[in-house]
Amino acid sequence: MHSGLQKLAEDFKNGRITRRELTWRASGFVGGLALTSxxxxxxxxxxxxxxxxxxxxxxDEGDADEPTATSETGAQxxxxxxSEPEEPAGEGKPGGTFTFPIIADxxxxxxxxxxxxxxMVNKVLFNGLVKPEPGTxxxxxxxxxxxxxxxxxxxxxxxxxxxxxxxxxxxFTADDVVFTYDRRMNEEGVSAAFKxxxxxxxxxxxxxxxxxxxxxxxxxxxxxxxxxxxxxxILEGKTMVDYTEFxxxxxxxxxxxxxxxxxxxNYVSTVKNPNFHLGEPLIDRFVFTVLPDVNSQVAQxxxxxxTFATIEPVNVQTLEGVQGLVIDPIDxxxxxxxxFQCPRPPFDDARVRLALALAIDRQAIVDSVTLGYGTxxxxxxxTALEWAFNDELDxxxxxxxxxxxxxxxxxxxxxxxxxxxKDGEPLAFTLSCDRGxxxxxxxxxxxxxxFNDLGCEVDLELMDWGSFSQQRWLAEDYEAxxxxxxxxxxxxxxxxxxxxxxxxxxxxxxxEITEILTQARQTADMEERRKLYYRYQELTMEDPPVAVLYYxxxxxxxxxxxxxxxxxxxxxxxxxxxxxxxxx
Amino acid sequence: MGAYILRRLFHxxxxxxIISIVTFALIKAxxxxxxxxxxxxxxxxxxxxxxxxxxxxxxVPVQYIKWVSNAVQGDFGRSxxxxxxxxxxxxxxxxxxxxxxxxxxxxxxVTGIPLGLIAARRANSIWDRLIVLLGTLGIAIPGFWxxxxxxxxxxxxxxxxxxxxxxTIGDGSAIDRIQHLILPTLVIAxxxxxxxxxxxxxxxxxxLRADYIRTARTKGLTERVILVRHALRNGLIPVVTMLGLMIxxxxxxxxxxxxxxxxxxxxxxxxxxxxxxxxxxxxxITIVISAIVIVSNLLTDLAYSLIDPRIQLGR
Numbered sequence: 001m002h003s004g005l006q007k008l009a010e011d012f013k014n015g016r017i018t019r020r021e022l023t024w025r026a027s028g029f030v031g032g033l034a035l036t037s038x039x040x041x042x043x044x045x046x047x048x049x050x051x052x053x054x055x056x057x058x059x060d061e062g063d064a065d066e067p068t069a070t071s072e073t074g075a076q077x078x079x080x081x082x083s084e085p086e087e088p089a090g091e092g093k094p095g096g097t098f099t100f101p102i103i104a105d106x107x108x109x110x111x112x113x114x115x116x117x118x119x120m121v122n123k124v125l126f127n128g129l130v131k132p133e134p135g136t137x138x139x140x141x142x143x144x145x146x147x148x149x150x151x152x153x154x155x156x157x158x159x160x161x162x163x164x165x166x167x168x169x170x171x172f173t174a175d176d177v178v179f180t181y182d183r184r185m186n187e188e189g190v191s192a193a194f195k196x197x198x199x200x201x202x203x204x205x206x207x208x209x210x211x212x213x214x215x216x217x218x219x220x221x222x223x224x225x226x227x228x229x230x231x232x233x234i235l236e237g238k239t240m241v242d243y244t245e246f247x248x249x250x251x252x253x254x255x256x257x258x259x260x261x262x263x264x265x266n267y268v269s270t271v272k273n274p275n276f277h278l279g280e281p282l283i284d285r286f287v288f289t290v291l292p293d294v295n296s297q298v299a300q301x302x303x304x305x306x307t308f309a310t311i312e313p314v315n316v317q318t319l320e321g322v323q324g325l326v327i328d329p330i331d332x333x334x335x336x337x338x339x340f341q342c343p344r345p346p347f348d349d350a351r352v353r354l355a356l357a358l359a360i361d362r363q364a365i366v367d368s369v370t371l372g373y374g375t376x377x378x379x380x381x382x383t384a385l386e387w388a389f390n391d392e393l394d395x396x397x398x399x400x401x402x403x404x405x406x407x408x409x410x411x412x413x414x415x416x417x418x419x420x421x422k423d424g425e426p427l428a429f430t431l432s433c434d435r436g437x438x439x440x441x442x443x444x445x446x447x448x449x450x451f452n453d454l455g456c457e458v459d460l461e462l463m464d465w466g467s468f469s470q471q472r473w474l475a476e477d478y479e480a481x482x483x484x485x486x487x488x489x490x491x492x493x494x495x496x497x498x499x500x501x502x503x504x505x506x507x508x509x510x511x512e513i514t515e516i517l518t519q520a521r522q523t524a525d526m527e528e529r530r531k532l533y534y535r536y537q538e539l540t541m542e543d544p545p546v547a548v549l550y551y552x553x554x555x556x557x558x559x560x561x562x563x564x565x566x567x568x569x570x571x572x573x574x575x576x577x578x579x580x581x582x583x584x
Numbered sequence: 585m586g587a588y589i590l591r592r593l594f595h596x597x598x599x600x601x602i603i604s605i606v607t608f609a610l611i612k613a614x615x616x617x618x619x620x621x622x623x624x625x626x627x628x629x630x631x632x633x634x635x636x637x638x639x640x641x642x643x644v645p646v647q648y649i650k651w652v653s654n655a656v657q658g659d660f661g662r663s664x665x666x667x668x669x670x671x672x673x674x675x676x677x678x679x680x681x682x683x684x685x686x687x688x689x690x691x692x693x694v695t696g697i698p699l700g701l702i703a704a705r706r707a708n709s710i711w712d713r714l715i716v717l718l719g720t721l722g723i724a725i726p727g728f729w730x731x732x733x734x735x736x737x738x739x740x741x742x743x744x745x746x747x748x749x750x751x752t753i754g755d756g757s758a759i760d761r762i763q764h765l766i767l768p769t770l771v772i773a774x775x776x777x778x779x780x781x782x783x784x785x786x787x788x789x790x791x792l793r794a795d796y797i798r799t800a801r802t803k804g805l806t807e808r809v810i811l812v813r814h815a816l817r818n819g820l821i822p823v824v825t826m827l828g829l830m831i832x833x834x835x836x837x838x839x840x841x842x843x844x845x846x847x848x849x850x851x852x853x854x855x856x857x858x859x860x861x862x863x864x865x866x867x868x869i870t871i872v873i874s875a876i877v878i879v880s881n882l883l884t885d886l887a888y889s890l891i892d893p894r895i896q897l898g899r
Contacts, residue, residue: 265848291846466616
């Protein structure tokens with residue numbers, strides 16, 4: 001090594017090499033040395049990069065990053081449908097600070113798509129016209145007091161509250177609503193409004209009317225899902241994308257908490273809004289601290305530096321039994337599935353898709369992957385949507401024999417090697433998944449094994465999220481893949497599983513199912529909708545759009561001194577931040 | 585000397601250009617696009633509109649020309665994810681990075697070099713073996729694991745130090761900041777410390793075996809004088825090189841440490857940008873870190889010439 005360098009120095013002194021040669025060769029030596037140690041350093045550092053894989057959601061402004069978990073053995077959930085009865089605002093002791101982890105810096109303008117961390121912060125700063133009620137997930141008043149449709153559900157008129165103020169004291173009026181939706185329909189770079197929305201008009205200072213291109217009976221539910229209103233008097237005349245004074249430095253909303261301070265990379269702090277229209281919040285401060293690594297979050301839950309977090313099943317063991325911490329699993333609107341690209345052989349034959357769905361042992365997956373923090377899926381409508389979930393149906397059984405029968409009807413027989421074959425072609429395909437989330441990687445490994453046991457030849461393909469989403473999901477260029485949908489709190493899944501659905505990446509098309517889903521969204525009669533969705537779920541037993549696996553539970557962890565936590569998923573829980581309080 | 589520096593700077597600019605071209609080509613060639621476009625609520629038309637707005641439909645060379653013509657004026661464009669000017673993002677993060685890298689470097693130097701010297705002086709003694717063992721451990725232990733270990737020990741179980749972040753909310757005093765700095769510094773310094781120990785030790789061992797040292801001994805000089813006046817300056821030359829090469833690693837490669845400790849530095853910004861294919865941020869950070877590397881190389885070479893009068897720069 002540097003004996004070489006010493007030799008060089010000596011040679012130079014003795015005149016054997018020139019100055020130029022010395023520096024040239026010395027750099028070479030040291031460069032090579034440094035390169036190897038550099039590479040070793042890079043190797044040591046980069047290996048366990050905790051990957052933050054984004055969550056695809058609908059109407060959830062952009063890609064969301066969720067923390068991932070490490071592997072440990074399992075534990076049983078401590079409560080079933082962990083719920084605390086909602087306590088009305090005003091009950092409970094005021095004071096204290098609520099600290100919540102986010103994984104990246106947020107953007108405060110809710111109209112600029114930017115990931116789940118922004119959504120979380122915006123939930124305390126801004127409001128929508130309606131909000132979802134914990135438990136039932138039905139729309140209840142927020143900025144609007146009441147609403148009604150016209151006869152064919154193509155027009156919805158909302159009566160707004162008259163006592164709402166923006167954080168800077170200005171009154172909230174219909175102008176703000178009209179302004180918000182006008183920008184969303186017309187401005188570039190801003191998150192688009194519903195594609196069915198043709199107009200949003202002011203009827204008077206506190207009345208707004210939305211006009212739709214087709215009947216939507218469940219429009220109020222859509223309005224309760226991430227539909228924030230922004231102030232016209234501040235943003236008028238500005239280009240949203242450029243106006244960082246609002247999106248980074250000083251957002252102004254109507255929500256229970258007002259912006260206080262933002263130190264980039266570190267934290268965002270908000271203070272309670274004494275003029276909040278549903279009553280002054282109890283907790284003094286909501287602080288969002290930037291903590292990208294799930295292990296740090298778990299550590300801070302233990303030390304009490306964090307007041308609330310959601311964790312993966314594998315982290316439960318570390319936290320249960322810790323004095324003063326509550327582990328609270330709840331249902332939320334999410335379903336995990338295996339999708340088959342329907343136009344592509346062999347999946348163009350619906351019998352093949354049905355057979356493969358029957359060849360999956362869902363209980364095994366729920367046990368080993370979710371460690372009990374999940375429910376076997378019956379159809380694409382999760383149990384969290386209680387009113388529409390068809391509890392008369394049994395989940396698809398694990399029945400490989402029946403699967404083989406169906407495949408035989410379709411012309412697939414096992415050859416001498418035990419592989420299913422038709423016309424000389426084996427039933428071989430690639431199962432794709434995004435890399436970095438241990439639960440999903442485990443799931444596809446298990447599913448691959450089950451399919452191979454049946455007689456298929458399945459290859460696994462794991463790609464990083466960026467490549468996976470662009471090349472497989474959005475390009476619809478895959479054979480089979482594993483994904484999930486977190487949706488609005490409504491069973492309307494026409495966009496996902498209807499023949500012309502925008503999000504129908506498997507390109508599934510069943511006329512009867514599409515017809516039922518279309519009818520079900522065009523009425524507001526809950527009973528009628530329920531009957532239609534029950535029928536939809538029955539139909540999916542015969543022709544599954546995707547092979548659903550399970551509905552995961554959201555596992556919340558918080559100290560037992562935190563009261564008033566609503567029984568609703570984390571993305572909506574903070575709408576109710578004004579009624580949470582700390583008992584200490 | 586002045587001419588030499590000017591020439592080096594000129595070369596640096598060329599190098600930066602080449603780096604920018606290669607980086608640009610590589611990230612555009614990588615599969616996947618900006619995370620923003622992966623929003624499932626976007627209709628295909630919306631996605632097209634956004635891609636057009638971001639300039640992604642132009643041919644790659646055209647995109648590069650657009651980027652570089654802004655970059656030379658100091659405008660690195662806007663982050664796709666955060667909508668803010670890239671330079672703002674970077675300048676926000678630089679203090680935190682410099683703080684951590686500086687503290688790490690200082691710790692590594694202050695601990696590593698003396699340990700290496702001790703080991704070399706008492707070669708093959710019990711001290712030497714112990715130090716070499718520690719050095720090996722330092723190189724072998726993965727930073728991620730070490731970080732979690734420190735957090736569990738000092739934050740969770742003992743409660744002595746905070747587990748993440750750069751300061752406590754509402755605080756920000758010097759004591760608070762130092763407390764937050766301790767654990768991440770230990771983690772980031774570990775590898776460099778071990779490397780320096782090893783390197784100093786071997787380098788000094790070589791030097792101590794040289795003829796002129798033996799001459800000095802026969803002249804009757806004390807070991808200490810020999811060490812300080814004669815051996816050290818020669819032995820430190822490769823160490824100085826090593827230090828110069830550590831800087832880029834500390835500045836740009838602290839991703840793991842920054843992630844685990846929630847430290848708001850450039851490493852994490854770079855990693856997030858890479859995952860999200862946030863092209864302007866990736867380019868901006870690459871250029872900034874390359875510039876830092878080039879400057880630190882230059883300073884290393886200058887330091888070289890100061891330490892060893894035999895080495896003359898230029899030509």
